[in-house]
Amino acid sequence: MSRDTLVSFDGVVKRFGSFVAVQKLDFEIRKGEFLAIMGSSGCGKTTTLRMLAGLEAPTEGVIKLSGKPINDLPTWSRDTPMVWQSLALFPFLNVRENVEFALKMRGVGKAERRRRAEQWLDRMQIAEFAERNISQLSGGQRQRVALARSLVVEPEILLLDEPLSALDAALKVRMQSVLKNLQRETGITFVYVTHSQSEAFSMADRVVIMSRGVIEQIGTPQEIYRTPGTRFVAEFLGSSNIFQGRLVPGDGGGAALDTPLGRFETGADATARLGTTATMTVLDTKTHLAAARPAHARNVLPVRMIGEEFVGATATIYLEAAGGQEIRVQKGHDELSDIPLEIGRELFVYWEPGDAHVISEA
Numbered sequence: 486m487s488r489d490t491l492v493s494f495d496g497v498v499k500r501f502g503s504f505v506a507v508q509k510l511d512f513e514i515r516k517g518e519f520l521a522i523m524g525s526s527g528c529g530k531t532t533t534l535r536m537l538a539g540l541e542a543p544t545e546g547v548i549k550l551s552g553k554p555i556n557d558l559p560t561w562s563r564d565t566p567m568v569w570q571s572l573a574l575f576p577f578l579n580v581r582e583n584v585e586f587a588l589k590m591r592g593v594g595k596a597e598r599r600r601r602a603e604q605w606l607d608r609m610q611i612a613e614f615a616e617r618n619i620s621q622l623s624g625g626q627r628q629r630v631a632l633a634r635s636l637v638v639e640p641e642i643l644l645l646d647e648p649l650s651a652l653d654a655a656l657k658v659r660m661q662s663v664l665k666n667l668q669r670e671t672g673i674t675f676v677y678v679t680h681s682q683s684e685a686f687s688m689a690d691r692v693v694i695m696s697r698g699v700i701e702q703i704g705t706p707q708e709i710y711r712t713p714g715t716r717f718v719a720e721f722l723g724s725s726n727i728f729q730g731r732l733v734p735g736d737g738g739g740a741a742l743d744t745p746l747g748r749f750e751t752g753a754d755a756t757a758r759l760g761t762t763a764t765m766t767v768l769d770t771k772t773h774l775a776a777a778r779p780a781h782a783r784n785v786l787p788v789r790m791i792g793e794e795f796v797g798a799t800a801t802i803y804l805e806a807a808g809g810q811e812i813r814v815q816k817g818h819d820e821l822s823d824i825p826l827e828i829g830r831e832l833f834v835y836w837e838p839g840d841a842h843v844i845s846e847a
């Protein structure tokens with residue numbers, strides 16, 4: 486355990502009857518980080534958070550908080566204060582009373598309660614609504630009240646389970662920056678469960694990607710995006726073109742991948758794995774498009790255009806290689822101005838060996 490470890494999961498398993506919700510978790514949460522736990526529906530995110538909160542007990546393994554096992558310790562009897570952020574505000578209390586509530590339960594005196602609540606009302610820019618009923622607030626304002634109510638008790642850890650899922654797209658984006666700034670300023674450890682890649686990647690310092698009760702990868706958003714650790718992660722993120730083949734010696738010292746679509750140089754040092762099957766990913770933003778076969782490119786693949794999609798200034802071009810494999814290219818409009826984008830048109834995709842990532846799993 487390193488000095489900045491706040492929470493550790495050691496061999497944690499959770500079964501409901503014979504159903505295994507979480508298979509074996511081994512990971513750490515660092516003091517002061519924004520950690521997002523991400524994965525598709527049913528992969529065990531909420532169960533993981535609930536075990537940390539003391540709402541479920543692990544079937545096997547140990548969860549430690551500040552070095553002490555907490556498996557069977559209810560939240561209120563732990564030394565490290567932890568709050569589960571809930572959007573369920575009390576409808577019979579006004580905004581100020583909602584924010585003061587947890588302090589009142591902890592026996593904080595009236596004047597001190599007032600002072601601390603005022604601070605958070607100001608900070609969350611909801612002071613002008615202090616006397617309003619909860620039913621008179623917009624979704625975004627409610628979110629701010631819920632955050633103020635959680636943070637007024639100055640927890641060391643804040644647990645958030647899909648807090649933005651009910652908000653519209655524009656508000657979601659605004660709240661993401663509110664949350665991120667708040668976390669940075671307070672230094673409180675945020676553990677944030679979401680199935681949204683944009684939420685996880687825009688806010689978190691590190692992201693845990695889960696699938697079927699196991700951790701597929703933990704890393705910074707950039708590490709995970711650029712170098713997915715497993716094929717599952719690459720497919721889940723959907724940002725890369727994925728090729729499978731056999732590793733063979735390449736031309737330039739690195740390994741090449743022999744695939745049914747051709748042989749592609751990777752630049753990866755895979756000496757120990759030559760002869761084995763491997764998966765290679767190339768980000769769709771690093772995959773280039775040309776009207777004629779590019780003479781100097783080392784990795785070229787003939788394709789046929791099958792579709793296009795424009796979102797703002799970015800275009801995604803869908804292509805098909807021999808055998809039906811779909812290839813995607815993502816570019817700014819200007820970068821595509823010389824290319825005849827017509828459905829059915831024969832084109833070429835190419836990429837640099839250095840932009841091909843060989844997944845490290847066997």
Ligand code: ATP
Nearest residue numbers: 501504506524525526527528529530531532533680
């Ligand atoms: P979602 O994104 O849909 O909320 P999740 O990743 O948070 O999913 P969990 O809520 O952790 O998933 O559930 C993991 C698995 O465990 C699911 O298959 C779920 O049905 C199951 N599960 C969760 N709680 C229980 C329970 N109390 N009894 C039985 N099975 C449960």
